[in-house]
Amino acid sequence: MRRLLVFFISFIMLLSSCQEDAQQQLDAKKIAQKNEVVFKNISKMWQFQFPKARPDIQTTLSSWNAWRQFEIELLQTPKSTLSAFQLKTKNIATKADALASSIPVEYNKPQILSRLAALNTKLKSLELFLNLSIIPEQKVAQIIPEINEEIKGLYNQWDEISIKKAIPKEIGEELMLQALDTARNASPKLMKQKMEISDKIK
Numbered sequence: 001m002r003r004l005l006v007f008f009i010s011f012i013m014l015l016s017s018c019q020e021d022a023q024q025q026l027d028a029k030k031i032a033q034k035n036e037v038v039f040k041n042i043s044k045m046w047q048f049q050f051p052k053a054r055p056d057i058q059t060t061l062s063s064w065n066a067w068r069q070f071e072i073e074l075l076q077t078p079k080s081t082l083s084a085f086q087l088k089t090k091n092i093a094t095k096a097d098a099l100a101s102s103i104p105v106e107y108n109k110p111q112i113l114s115r116l117a118a119l120n121t122k123l124k125s126l127e128l129f130l131n132l133s134i135i136p137e138q139k140v141a142q143i144i145p146e147i148n149e150e151i152k153g154l155y156n157q158w159d160e161i162s163i164k165k166a167i168p169k170e171i172g173e174e175l176m177l178q179a180l181d182t183a184r185n186a187s188p189k190l191m192k193q194k195m196e197i198s199d200k201i202k
Contacts, residue, residue: 038135039082045141046085048074049148051155056162066102070095082135089127096120106165111157119150 050071053061061067073095078084100116126143129136 038137039085041137042082042085042130042135042140043077045144046077047144047148049151050075051152053155054159054162057155057158060104060106060158064102064104066095066098070099082130086130089123089130093120093123093127096123106161107158109161112154112161115150115154115157119147119154122147122150 070092073088073092076088078088096116096119099120100113103112103116122143126140126147129139129143
């Protein structure tokens with residue numbers, strides 16, 4: 001009787017263990033199927049666009065290594081799994097971080113730096129969405145066009161710089177601009193002399 005009881009308990013435990021294994025396999029299969037659907041949907045969404053640049057801008061961008069690396073990374077679509085997209089977004093975010101620190105001198109202007117910061121923020125959001133346990137596909141679908149808009153905005157800003165640079169300055173304009181630049185014209189010696197004179201008058 002005792003043996004029969006031990007056998008019965010062992011049988012129940014084995015049956016329970018088999019049911020748990022079967023449930024785990026079923027859950028794993030469902031997760032894999034869901035991830036496959038998410039992977040296919042994100043693959044369709046993954047369309048980044050870089051506008052055609054003017055020749056002078058293209059020359060600058062071609063010599064800006066960090067930008068070239070960023071562009072290559074963004075244009076490559078992962079082909080294997082969802083984890084490949086997760087790794088890709090981390091690489092993109094790292095390359096985007098390097099842009100502001102290696103920016104060419106002619107583009108090292110507040111308006112360009114703020115555009116790069118906005119682009120970087122959107123890329124960090126994309127990285128965050130793709131690394132959540134449940135990926136919000138609608139947010140991914142929304143952020144990708146926003147990233148494209150930020151890239152387009154950068155190109156427009158570069159166009160503006162290029163156009164302004166090409167406009168010939170009138171005779172005397174350079175001198176007038178220098179005269180208006182009070183920060184450049186500020187002389188500590190002259191300022192000290194004026195302050196001393198002002199103190200003596202008092």
